[in-house]
Amino acid sequence: MTNVSLTEIKKSYGAVPLFENLNLEIASGEFVVFVGPSGSGKSTLLRMIAGLESVTDGVIEIDGEDVTYEEPSDRGIAMVFQNYALYPHMDVYGNIAFNLRLAKISKDEIHTRVMEAARILRLEDLLKRSPAQLSGGQRQRVAIGRAIVRKPKVFLFDEPLSNLDAALRTQMRLEIETLHREIGATMIYVTHDQTEAMTLADRIVALDYGEIQQVGTPDELYNTPSNTFVAGFIGSPKANFLKGLVQSATENTAIVHVDGAASGAIEVKAENLKPGDHVQLGVRPEEFNLSLGALDESLVLMGHVETADRLGNITYAYVNAGLADLITVQTFQNRKIKAGEEVTLSVAQNRIDVFNPDGIRCSPAKT
Template sequence: MKQAVQLRNVRKTYGDVEVIKQVSLSIDEGEFIAFVGPSGSGKSTLLRMVAGLESVTDGEILIDGKDVTFAEPSDRGIAMVFQSYALYPHMNVYDNIAFNLKLSRHSKSEIEKRVNEAARILRLEELLQRSPGQLSGGQRQRVAIGRAIVRNPRVFLFDEPLSNLDAALRVQMRLEIGRLHAELGATMIYVTHDQVEAMTLADRIVVLNNCEIQQIGKPMELYQRPRNKFVASFIGSPNMNFFPAQVSRSDATSSTLKLADATLDAALANRAMGESITLGVRPEAVVVLADRSDAAGGVVIEGKVVGVERLGNVNYAYFDVGQSEPVTAQIAGTTDLGVGDTALLGIDPARCHYFDGAGEALRVGN
């Protein structure tokens, strides 16, 4: 597979402050890559370095095999879509989309051909004579994307393009961007703080924290096999539950962990006595039990309901189990639980994730 973008040991510093720490990454042609992470993780800075809007302190950036580390943005073969749309209010939709082509002195016929094709792809044909002030937020964002499409870029760059839209429009635009990627087959790099956007759109996700890559993988790979506690907590909505535990017994095949008033047998071999282990459990793996006999060998913890999110067929209940953060359980919409109720929560050891004292994942069966 041809590589569209390569980052080789890329660093960025502002004085003594390192904001990107030796990032290396290869992106295949036609791949949709999402950069995710909390505010300050470096994701937007990394995207702007690819775009040429931020300088590189060390390392190399290649696009289609060409070193563009110090090239001007206009010479990189990229097109960028910003969250602010950046449309010219005095121009209609047609002229906004055509603006860069006119600057590049394309012929009138070529401009008309490209603008009409972009309008077809984005379903903007009926809006070409309207001004930006007559458009909805979602329509404005489609115009901004159209302005990128007509340039026939090697790589599309999206910097949190949906953050200004309401919830319903974000869902609609996610579908539009996914359809656009499928139709164009283009290489896309998409920055977002919303892991739901990343999970639904990306072929692979790059998770950043503290200005460095924590893990790269397909969405379900990150969900099912997070490399560390940070990735486990960031990927997935609602967040993963965590329980502090200590090793009370260990041999060559398994360990017994003590947590709260319960014990759990895990396939963790040769752990140190007293070692701190964190259990991670997804909300769908926390089961509300009728009584202790339903636990089938798993851990049973008693909790008090402190909140319920009623979403219809699936609800989420939040339980106080005596630790700093409540425990989240996914429950059926028909489950009759309310604030103040107590319940028994069952946890299956086979569905747990385990992390050492440094937050690194421990693979069961190691």
């Protein structure tokens, strides 16, 4: 297994910088997902590791070896793209074996590797089919098989599931997760889909405009986001943000008046705040309690339901509480929530994330 190290990476397009002094360590056998919106630099970062994109400055090491200026073929990597790039005139066996034949590996070794990859990916019964006879998910498995047989040090995935429909994406996520457990290789995966990131990753690297916003496990990014970007990007639906004004503060506690709150000021755990600071309070949709009557909780808001999306046992209610944005509430209540219904929302103060005027988290982990 192989570690990947990025040290003081810089990347500029002319006078326009994308990455400045980026540092990242990926451990051997780790599954790391780069996630972020379009333009965040996640694919560029992956392509620099692969050698498909040049580095302006800095050092890339794979398995302790400096590969910053090595050719892609000399880095010990295999890359899987969203475009399967299969040869239509070859069957599945031929597609998987193609790069091995170019490398003049013996026929016996090629056969052994192809059959092992086919076993792992459950392609044994499809080896004689042409790409035109395969589903999208099967084609993607063939593309992954072509990477497996090369026995790379590192697997790189560039949004490999974006061309698949929802059902196939779910199936392929499970298959990629199983593949990682079985072969234990170091894998780096790029996606804009935070659901893929949350379900696949050992650790997530959240990127925005060429900067790493947070690195951590899926639970860490979800429960203790480092800033408002991470809180708003990770999670579906995203966190709600309420505006607040600090009325008084001690070293670890602040009294905050929340815009639109029916309960007045609340006490929150937060460091390094001072009276007069404008803060944002982040509340996940599932943290709100929703009721038709009064609730005795720390933070209380009142409003009416604009609309509600019922998804089987879960309902997402979008509540107008007189704020700039609707508040999203997740509820498991069996009764149907109706548009126009007057509701009361409440949340315990230990379930609230507090972000300082610069959007940086200043509250401890939720209890």
